[in-house]
Amino acid sequence: MSIVGLQTGEASLNGLRTMKGVNIQNKAEMAIETQALTRQFGDFLAVNGVSLKVPKGSVFGLLGINGAGKSTIIKMLMGHLRPTSGQVTLLGRTLDKDLVEIRKRVGYVSENRYLYEWMTVAESVKFTKAFHENWDDAKAESLLKRFGLPMKKRIKQLSRGNRARLCLTLTLAYNPELIILDEPTSGLDPIVRRDFIENIVVEIGEEGRTVLFSSHIVEEVERVADYVAIINEGKLLMTSSVDSLKASVKRVRFATNGTRPDLSEIPSILGIENLRHEQIVTFKNFTDETLRLLARKGITDPEILPLSLEDIFVYSVRAEREKAVQET
């Protein structure tokens, strides 16, 4: 299988750039914007030139396998890690100048749900409230009631699910404009996970807040995200709205009749599978122009196969890996 034309960055934002009336190119409409964000740990390049644009009011899924660099990106967004190079803008402000202002308006739930173990649920609510001027008592109370959190229990006695719910309550109660969730369903059982994703994240999105969440579970992202970015080995492989991604990434199958056409001139090929009597080509950005170019190569009646987000994820990651192998 040969690989052609995979790029990091904003390359795949072409085509359908608008979604929910938000123009991805309009800086003022971006909740998060990163430019060539890079982070190196010694010799290890954890994040490699990632340029992301998260439109305001969207639910944005950061998709990648474990160790892909999602958490590192999020930690840089939150100012817990300094980028080796590149820039981060959250809600139009930069971290180095407006960190306090950003933290007033941004909520973050980390994968490990860091809390003070010795506090009771009631104490942690009271403690967190002290830091946020926008704290909404009614909302906090309603969330606590909805989640059935035991107010007198110490946090160290809570289950993982309840810890996640408490973290979310503490984050949502001050009404942040942007909510960043790092692997929010990690370690949760399927029922809690589904409740978390389908009810909570969707609800937050419907309130008009921006949600960025990372996950390695494609199904989760596909279910709730308006936009997705696929990360692999620190690189941004694709970023687009989920619908436009599905519309632009296609697999095309055609018979080869013994001779395989030279497809090197056709742009945006993710991968080619050579079977015995046919070829299957995956295109990152399949358009009418691609069809015309295929016809010029004698491929006049290709079968266009639909791809799920999982297929797109798997093919793009696989293609990237094979490209890396070829390069080495």
Add this chain to the structure above:
Amino acid sequence: MNGQMLKALLWKEWRETRWKWLAFYVAFHIPAIIGTLVFTFNKWVRFDIMVMNNSMANQYLQTFLLVQSGFVITAGLFLIAFFAGGAVAPEIDNRSMFFLFERPIRRRQILLVKFAVGAIQAIVCVGFSIITTLSLGYAALVVVASGVTVSGTWHQFVSVLASGLRGTLWTGVIGLMVFSATFFFSVIFEKWWVGVIAGAVSLIGMFYFLGGQIFEWILTNVINSSKAGQLNLELYAKIDPLPIITMLIVTSAFYFSAEYMFGRKEMK
């Protein structure tokens, strides 16, 4: 940082450290308590409190002050290093510090509250333990010794207590310096015990280079100027601004270094 945030941070620090520092404070009194009990109940000890009278009270209180000061500037400082090692590192190690880092508050404000609470506790422990042990010792003397009356010894107690306040100033400043050094190590090293070891090593270094002077500032002058059987507290912990200011400058340097490191610390 507004008042509510400050109150919340102080509450958290207090709740996290109250038992530790209470244990610490009690530990500072243990030698004095043991000494008092031995003097009171052990018939074979020459220094028997029970048979004392008003004229001997002064000598007893002065000895009490010197013994407690000696304890505080040796073992007490190691205790400070031990406890200050846990001021910041455990919260970074177990990542609970993330919780504060995500709040709209500057790191230097978080650190300042931690330092202030810890420093006050350290000063209270090393400094005020001199006053409290002296008071406890005096109370024991009045209660136990049949020949000692409050009216007959009060002025002696007040006079020794006044000297004790000078000792409190000295040991408080030295304790603050030791606290700030170990606090700095606690910020640098994520494992609290590494900070404790670093603090203890630097303390040994301090004793090696300054030990003689530290004892001289507080104790040695008393012993050298004393005549046989009579202590002279006039030179006890005599206020000398230069070393005190120097130690406060060193303390500030450690604190601001800790603040710088804390500000740059990454949470991986």
